[in-house]
Amino acid sequence: MTNCFQLRWPTRSGLPPFAPVLSVGVVVALLAWSAPVAEVNAGHLYASIPRLIDFLRNILVMPDWKYLPQLGQKMLETLEMTFLATSIAAVISLPLSFLAARNTCPFPALFHGVRALLSLVRALPEMVWALVFVSAIGLGPLPGIMALAFVTVGFMTKFFAEAIEVVDQRAVEGVAAHGAGWLQVKIFAHLPQAWPDFIGAIMYILDHNLRGATLLGLVGAGGIGYDMIMSMRLFDYNRILVIAVAIYIVVTALDRVSDQFRARVI
Amino acid sequence: MKMALMPKKPFNRAPIWIAAVLTVLWLIILHLDLSFQTLLYGYKDLFEYFGRYSSPDFSNLSRYLVLLWQTLAIAFWGTILALVAGVVLAPFAARNMTPNRVVYRIARELLNLMRALPDLLLALIFVASMGLGPLPGVLALGIHTAGFLGKFFAESLERVDRGVIEAIQATGASRTQVLMYGGWPSIQREFLGNSLYILERNVRMAAVLGLVGAGGIGLALNASLETFKFRESAALIIVILVPVLAFDNLSTWLREKLK
Numbered sequence: 001m002t003n004c005f006q007l008r009w010p011t012r013s014g015l016p017p018f019a020p021v022l023s024v025g026v027v028v029a030l031l032a033w034s035a036p037v038a039e040v041n042a043g044h045l046y047a048s049i050p051r052l053i054d055f056l057r058n059i060l061v062m063p064d065w066k067y068l069p070q071l072g073q074k075m076l077e078t079l080e081m082t083f084l085a086t087s088i089a090a091v092i093s094l095p096l097s098f099l100a101a102r103n104t105c106p107f108p109a110l111f112h113g114v115r116a117l118l119s120l121v122r123a124l125p126e127m128v129w130a131l132v133f134v135s136a137i138g139l140g141p142l143p144g145i146m147a148l149a150f151v152t153v154g155f156m157t158k159f160f161a162e163a164i165e166v167v168d169q170r171a172v173e174g175v176a177a178h179g180a181g182w183l184q185v186k187i188f189a190h191l192p193q194a195w196p197d198f199i200g201a202i203m204y205i206l207d208h209n210l211r212g213a214t215l216l217g218l219v220g221a222g223g224i225g226y227d228m229i230m231s232m233r234l235f236d237y238n239r240i241l242v243i244a245v246a247i248y249i250v251v252t253a254l255d256r257v258s259d260q261f262r263a264r265v266i
Numbered sequence: 267m268k269m270a271l272m273p274k275k276p277f278n279r280a281p282i283w284i285a286a287v288l289t290v291l292w293l294i295i296l297h298l299d300l301s302f303q304t305l306l307y308g309y310k311d312l313f314e315y316f317g318r319y320s321s322p323d324f325s326n327l328s329r330y331l332v333l334l335w336q337t338l339a340i341a342f343w344g345t346i347l348a349l350v351a352g353v354v355l356a357p358f359a360a361r362n363m364t365p366n367r368v369v370y371r372i373a374r375e376l377l378n379l380m381r382a383l384p385d386l387l388l389a390l391i392f393v394a395s396m397g398l399g400p401l402p403g404v405l406a407l408g409i410h411t412a413g414f415l416g417k418f419f420a421e422s423l424e425r426v427d428r429g430v431i432e433a434i435q436a437t438g439a440s441r442t443q444v445l446m447y448g449g450w451p452s453i454q455r456e457f458l459g460n461s462l463y464i465l466e467r468n469v470r471m472a473a474v475l476g477l478v479g480a481g482g483i484g485l486a487l488n489a490s491l492e493t494f495k496f497r498e499s500a501a502l503i504i505v506i507l508v509p510v511l512a513f514d515n516l517s518t519w520l521r522e523k524l525k
Contacts, residue, residue: 010447031346034339038400039481048396055395080294087291123510127386127474128487128503135491136315137305141298215386218477219488222298228387229478232394240391244383251382 064238078223082213085148097160121154130221141222163197199265203258323497330505337482341472344407345465352415360423380413389480400481418460422453462517
């Protein structure tokens with residue numbers, strides 16, 4: 001009788017499984033190799049703890065109540081930027097997505113071209129585009145909205161196209177059999193079926209864009225981020241925590257609302 | 267055919283929704299005081315402006331590559347940090363694995379908090395408290411994406427079949443053993459897919475962490491744009507673009523394979 005209390009690995013041979021051990025080993029080796037480059041070392045981390053505590057003590061002060069109206073104003077601006085950028089992107093993405101979906105694109109070459117273009121648009125984060133647009137048209141919310149909308153088109157068209165690709169082909173044939181034209185088939189067969197997925201994608205992107213919009217101000221592209229970096233630079237410690245809490249509240253609120261909405265639609 | 271026999275035409279609500287959205291958008295444009303006309307009037311200037319990016323200047327390529335390497339290192343470390351934190355938190359935030367309601371709520375809210383604070387904001391705070399360098403960037407990416415990974419893993423765990431869990435519990439397995447032999451084998455594909463997605467996202471985000479002084483290539487891009495060296499900026503954008511695109515395609519391909 002074998003001793004069932006003996007400690008052994010739950011594999012057939014009782015030896016550690018090869019693939020997981022190898023991958024963990026590779027990851028650890030890579031971590032060790034890149035640690036000096038990322039300047040990750042315990043000493044630095046340990047030495048920065050007192051400074052972190054010092055900083056926390058600095059920001060844990062009575063908030064600057066007189067700042068609240070301006071904070072509300074900036075938060076509203078951030079929300080408006082999010083909403084506007086997402087809407088602009090949705091208007092552009094809707095027709096584009098029919099070209100980016102395999103089953104609705106009239107020419108295969110065009111489909112591959114649109115897909116490649118979209119992945120190029122998605123590649124850089126909106127902050128990089130915000131930097132470029134701010135230097136092109138100046139400070140303010142407009143470059144921020146343009147940057148957000150630009151990157152969002154890349155993501156939204158991809159999500160929309162994926163939703164269109166999974167529609168039931170029988171409904172498409174049914175509508176086409178009635179003598180519907182190309183556009184009518186798209187509107188009455190593809191769109192209604194893909195609609196719930198579209199709403200889901202829009203809600204997800206709205207969430208994502210709100211997070212993005214809170215940061216655009218760091219490069220001067222409008223929204224709450226500008227106040228954040230300014231109070232950081234001017235050592236207005238009594239504002240930093242209020243701003244962080246406000247961002248947390250708004251992002252979480254939109255998260256909950258969109259979860260509810262998505263659950264109702266889908 | 268008599269009209270009475272026709273089914274009632276369903277009430278179409280789409281125009282109302284479209285009108286409402288358009289009104290809100292119009293109000294927003296008024297409130298933000300945006301003028302898209304200036305864009306149209308100035309389109310020649312814009313073309314001229316973007317023309318300045320047309321001949322990238324790669325004379326500092328070796329420096330860019332060093333910065334790029336640092337960016338990738340930040341992304342990698344941040345992702346692994348997030349992975350570890352996410353794996354530790356996920357079982358507590360999954361409804362079917364958590365010891366009790368209170369722990370579940372605490373874990374969920376902790377993950378929410380980590381997700382809600384954007385990574386650049388965290389980076390800003392860490393830079394202010396720890397000084398310039400890549401380490402604050404690693405911490406910011408790690409904390410922010412741990413929130414995402416923890417949530418994804420918890421949701422995957424919640425989808426594990428009840429029967430699997432009950433079967434393992436019936437053998438007298440402890441909570442950790444249920445997790446190891448019931449949870450882990452069921453979620454490992456999703457686990458790898460989500461981790462790859464986050465790594466891909468972090469590579470992209472690490473490129474902009476430099477804007478707030480948290481290391482990587484973003485700082486060089488910001489500096490070149492602020493000093494109007496557009497040819498250098500174009501080169502930097504290309505240097506960022508190539509690995510991001512390569513990585514995107516690699517991870518998309520890998521995730522397809524995992525399915």
